[in-house]
Amino acid sequence: xxxxxxxxxxxxxxxxxxxxxxxxxxxxxxxxxxxxxxxxxxxxxxxxxxxxxxxxxxxxxxxxxxxxxxxxxxxxxxxxxxxxxxxxxxxxxxxxxxxxxxxxxxxxxxxxxxxxxxxxxxxxxxxxxxxxxxxxxxxxxxxxxxxxxxxxxxxxxxxxxxxxxxxxxxxxxxxxxxxxxxxxxxxxxxxxxxxxxxxxxxxxxxxxxxxxxxxxxxxxxxxxxxxxxxxxxxxxxxxxxxxxxxxxxxxxxxxxxxxxxxxxxxxxxxxxxxxxxxxxxxxxxxxxxxxxxxxxxxxxxxxxxxxxxxxxxxxxxxxxxxxxxxxxxxxxxxxxxxxxxxxxxxxxxxxxxxxxxxxxxxxxxxxxxxxxxx
Amino acid sequence: xxxxxxxxxxxxxxxxxxxxxxxxxxxxxxxxxxxxxxxxxxxxxxxxxxxxxxxxxxxxxxxxxxxxxxxxxxxxxxxxxxxxxxxxxxxxxxxxxxxxxxxxxxxxxxxxxxxxxxxxxxxxxxxxxxxxxxxxxxxxxxxxxxxxxxxxxxxxxxxxxxxxxxxxxxxxxxxxxxxxxxxxxxxxxxxxxxxxxxxxxxxxxxxxxxxxxxxxxxxxxxxxxxxxxxxxxxxxxxxxxxxxxxxxxxxxxxxxxxxxxxxxxxxxxxxxxxxxxxxxxxxxxxxxxxxxxxxxxxxxxxxxxxxxxxxxxxxxxxxxxxxxxxxxxxxxxxxxxxxxxxxxxxxxxxxxxxxxxxxxxxxxxxxxxxxxxxxxxxxxxxxxxxxxxxxxxxxxxxxxxxxxxxxxxxxxxxxxxxxxxxxxxxxxxxxxxxxxxxxxxxxxxxxxxxxxxxxxxxxxxxxxxxxxxxxxxxxxxxxxxxxxxxxxxxxxxxxxxxxxxxxxxxx
Numbered sequence: 001x002x003x004x005x006x007x008x009x010x011x012x013x014x015x016x017x018x019x020x021x022x023x024x025x026x027x028x029x030x031x032x033x034x035x036x037x038x039x040x041x042x043x044x045x046x047x048x049x050x051x052x053x054x055x056x057x058x059x060x061x062x063x064x065x066x067x068x069x070x071x072x073x074x075x076x077x078x079x080x081x082x083x084x085x086x087x088x089x090x091x092x093x094x095x096x097x098x099x100x101x102x103x104x105x106x107x108x109x110x111x112x113x114x115x116x117x118x119x120x121x122x123x124x125x126x127x128x129x130x131x132x133x134x135x136x137x138x139x140x141x142x143x144x145x146x147x148x149x150x151x152x153x154x155x156x157x158x159x160x161x162x163x164x165x166x167x168x169x170x171x172x173x174x175x176x177x178x179x180x181x182x183x184x185x186x187x188x189x190x191x192x193x194x195x196x197x198x199x200x201x202x203x204x205x206x207x208x209x210x211x212x213x214x215x216x217x218x219x220x221x222x223x224x225x226x227x228x229x230x231x232x233x234x235x236x237x238x239x240x241x242x243x244x245x246x247x248x249x250x251x252x253x254x255x256x257x258x259x260x261x262x263x264x265x266x267x268x269x270x271x272x273x274x275x276x277x278x279x280x281x282x283x284x285x286x287x288x289x290x291x292x293x294x295x296x297x298x299x300x301x302x303x304x305x306x307x308x309x310x311x312x313x314x315x316x317x318x319x320x321x322x323x324x325x326x327x328x329x330x331x332x333x334x335x336x337x338x339x340x341x342x343x344x345x346x347x348x349x350x351x352x353x354x355x356x357x358x359x360x361x362x363x364x365x366x367x368x369x370x371x372x373x374x
Numbered sequence: 375x376x377x378x379x380x381x382x383x384x385x386x387x388x389x390x391x392x393x394x395x396x397x398x399x400x401x402x403x404x405x406x407x408x409x410x411x412x413x414x415x416x417x418x419x420x421x422x423x424x425x426x427x428x429x430x431x432x433x434x435x436x437x438x439x440x441x442x443x444x445x446x447x448x449x450x451x452x453x454x455x456x457x458x459x460x461x462x463x464x465x466x467x468x469x470x471x472x473x474x475x476x477x478x479x480x481x482x483x484x485x486x487x488x489x490x491x492x493x494x495x496x497x498x499x500x501x502x503x504x505x506x507x508x509x510x511x512x513x514x515x516x517x518x519x520x521x522x523x524x525x526x527x528x529x530x531x532x533x534x535x536x537x538x539x540x541x542x543x544x545x546x547x548x549x550x551x552x553x554x555x556x557x558x559x560x561x562x563x564x565x566x567x568x569x570x571x572x573x574x575x576x577x578x579x580x581x582x583x584x585x586x587x588x589x590x591x592x593x594x595x596x597x598x599x600x601x602x603x604x605x606x607x608x609x610x611x612x613x614x615x616x617x618x619x620x621x622x623x624x625x626x627x628x629x630x631x632x633x634x635x636x637x638x639x640x641x642x643x644x645x646x647x648x649x650x651x652x653x654x655x656x657x658x659x660x661x662x663x664x665x666x667x668x669x670x671x672x673x674x675x676x677x678x679x680x681x682x683x684x685x686x687x688x689x690x691x692x693x694x695x696x697x698x699x700x701x702x703x704x705x706x707x708x709x710x711x712x713x714x715x716x717x718x719x720x721x722x723x724x725x726x727x728x729x730x731x732x733x734x735x736x737x738x739x740x741x742x743x744x745x746x747x748x749x750x751x752x753x754x755x756x757x758x759x760x761x762x763x764x765x766x767x768x769x770x771x772x773x774x775x776x777x778x779x780x781x782x783x784x785x786x787x788x789x790x791x792x793x794x795x796x797x798x799x800x801x802x803x804x805x806x807x808x809x810x811x812x813x814x815x816x817x818x819x820x821x822x823x824x825x826x827x828x829x830x831x832x833x834x835x836x837x838x839x840x841x842x843x844x845x846x847x848x849x850x851x852x853x854x855x856x857x858x859x860x861x862x863x864x865x866x867x868x869x870x871x872x873x874x875x876x877x878x879x880x881x
Contacts, residue, residue, distance in 0.1 A: 074680075080680045080683070153861075156865045157864075157865065159865075160864070160865045160866070160868045161868060162864060162865070162868050164679060164680070165615050165679045165680065165683065166819065166864070166868065168615075168680065168683060169615075169815050169816075169819055170819070170860075170861050170864055172812060172815070173812060173815075173816060173857045173860060173861055174857070174861060176812045176857060177853075177854045177857035177858060177861075180850050180853055180854050180857075181850075181854055183850070184850055184851075295808075295811075295812065299684070299687050302684060303684060306684060336695070336698075336699065339691045339692070339694065339695035340691075340692055340695055340696075342688070342691055343688040343689065343690075343691035343692035343695070344688065344692065345688065346684050346685055346687055346688020346689075346691065347671055347685050347688040347689065347692075349684075350675065350681040350682075350684050350685040350688075351671065351674055351675070351685065354681075
């Protein structure tokens with residue numbers, strides 16, 4: 001059927017000329033400009049980019065991937081997930097397990113086992129850790145665990161036609177249950193301390209500037225790749241069905257489509273994106289703990305998307321940068337006012353900016369156009 | 375003879391001296407010898423010893439009480455902890471033979487708390503022989519058995535084991551377990567009797583445990599009911615996802631804290647009754663905040679539940695941080711009124727705390743009030759009308775915007791009441807609401823939207839299920855299992871226990 005469609009409407013190019021120029025500029029910034037400003041420009045120079053700034057931007061780019069994933073499921077399909085923090089954390093834990101094994105005997109207890117296991121007096125690795133010394137296997141887990149969980153959970157939820165707020169609430173319950181589970185020491189993932197004190201990845205020390213920069217570049221390229229992929233999905237016929245489901249699900253059903261497959265596939269894809277973001281996040285930030293699974297973390301992903309502008313793809317990326325940039329500024333300058341600001345942002349965006357920053361920008365540019373015409 | 379005058383006449387000076395002078399072992403032996411005679415006149419002397427009113431000089435004993443004095447050379451009798459323990463045990467044992475039933479009962483209660491020693495056996499035997507009250511005699515027999523279970527004569531041990539079977543004390547259960555440990559009891563007949571006794575005691579204790587699980591389950595259920603009742607109105611009837619519901623509870627709890635503080639400073643005499651003012655205060659404050667929220671934020675978001683979810687989450691952040699700014703991030707102390715502390719002992723291993731009982735009663739009172747309000751008052755009629763058909767309700771002249779405000783602030787006020795109740799059993803801090811919000815939504819979702827009855831069944835059911843699973847799996851796993859159960863249940867019945875019947879294609 002899709003073959004028929006493509007012959008009827010000639011394939012639109014993914015981006016316009018301006019768009020490709022923007023993507024190229026982003027790639028150049030991530031791959032060339034930031035490494036040069038950070039590594040080659042001497043410290044103290046006006047153009048030097050500090051390590052702190054690099055790690056902050058790297059962290060926010062991981063968040064931006066999550067916001068993109070949220071936009072696909074919420075902005076384009078109309079399903080608000082309060083479980084994306086869980087998928088993010090699961091990806092992070094998958095990477096964290098490998099990083100814990102990479103510590104080797106350099107931990108505080110000089111044991112083959114990770115420190116927290118020695119502390120709990122365990123003699124061997126739990127079953128979940130069987131292949132944790134293999135990078136390839138753990139990276140497969142980063143994709144498979146969030147993906148499978150989302151697939152199974154989503155299948156049952158969408159099959160029973162749970163939607164809207166109900167779906168949001170049961171995803172929140174799922175995340176809450178997982179958080180309680182990971183807080184237990186007996187679960188085998190470090191309890192409430194989680195994983196930290198990582199030393200190296202693929203036998204290369206993490207503290208080395210080149211390693212950090214490699215991770216940064218990888219994250220940036222992943223973000224750009226995810227953006228292009230999302231762009232392609234949204235522009236395809238599949239993406240149009242998703243938007244139709246968002247706007248009138250029953251009508252989509254009456255015209256002969258089965259929303260289950262569409263919803264389930266985008267939901268699973270979105271979860272995997274979050275998992276990958278989590279795996280990129282952990283080596284850069286150096287810690288993962290069950291706090292990432294709290295209800296607040298998942299809702300914040302939604303607010304990044306909403307602030308930037310739902311159902312636009314550049315919006316969630318801008319939103320993630322804006323909210324998290326504001327967060328790091330507030331927590332340094334006025335720590336006690338951060339929650340006031342965040343709370344006000346939640347209220348203001350839902351009341352006054354339903355289309356987010358991008359909508360605001362569009363409004364101004366169209367107003368400017370009118371003025372020039374007049 | 376001043377000496378004889380100051381000491382009880384039935385106690386010879388030699389006996390008194392033996393108890394007061396010498397090394398601890400000899401004194402305890404002398405004490406138990408004298409106590410075995412079950413002479414009630416020994417009581418004042420033992421009391422005086424415990425109160426440090428006995429002095430000795432040259433082998434003579436003086437009791438220094440009131441105008442009675444001792445020679446200047448007299449020294450205080452020093453009682454170490456072991457001696458004090460023996461004295462207290464002897465005092466308790468002596469009371470056992472008092473002619474007053476009340477005193478004997480109290481003495482038995484006292485004696486139960488201490489570990490009994492072989493040396494006290496003669497006295498208990500004596501009390502047992504003299505006891506006329508059947509209930510007290512049974513208890514004495516048990517006590518006698520706990521001592522005799524280690525006797526050297528197998529026949530005595532056998533008899534003791536048989537009488538232990540009548541006990542329902544957790545202490546007896548562990549005593550039997552101790553005796554059944556390998557090497558402790560060698561006689562096979564006695565072992566057999568002990569096993570029978572163990573089964574009997576455990577069976578009786580198991581009932582206490584089972585009832586305990588039911589009680590804590592109902593108690594948790596009543597808390598969940600209070601927490602979810604407000605949500606059942608805002609979410610169930612109005613379709614508003616109020617993520618700030620937990621923070622409205624927190625506001626109720628802080629209102630209780632302020633009222634309590636006010637009473638402590640202004641009316642310390644009436645402190646026990648601060649709760650009477652705290653209940654309406656917590657309702658009013660939370661309802662007021664709710665009304666303001668509805669007027670300023672929520673009314674713009676009707677029909678857009680996902681947006682309401684985000685906006686109310688933002689409100690909850692602001693409220694939490696506001697409370698932190700005003701009261702500090704630490705928990706504040708809310709003291710129970712004295713009539714709510716303590717509990718009623720139903721069985722040896724089952725105590726029902728008064729504050730839990732009060733919350734169960736309170737939850738059902740609030741439930742009754744809300745039911746009456748929804749079903750019997752004009753406001754309730756309007757709320758139901760607006761819920762069922764907003765435009766029709768507007769057409770017949772109902773000011774729907776005002777009804778929305780009233781209904782939302784009613785839900786908020788009930789959240790405030792829940793906060794007031796929670797302040798009596800848990801910590802009051804800025805995070806109070808966060809720990810209950812997920813549970814509250816689970817209750818409403820399980821119960822079914824738009825039905826108060828569903829909320830009641832779901833709250834009690836989830837409370838009982840949670841406590842029941844806790845017995846097997848521990849608190850955290852039980853909670854996880856309950857959440858998984860709910861998620862599975864929602865798959866089966868997406869509309870909850872009690873679904874609103876309708877013919878709309880949209881669920």
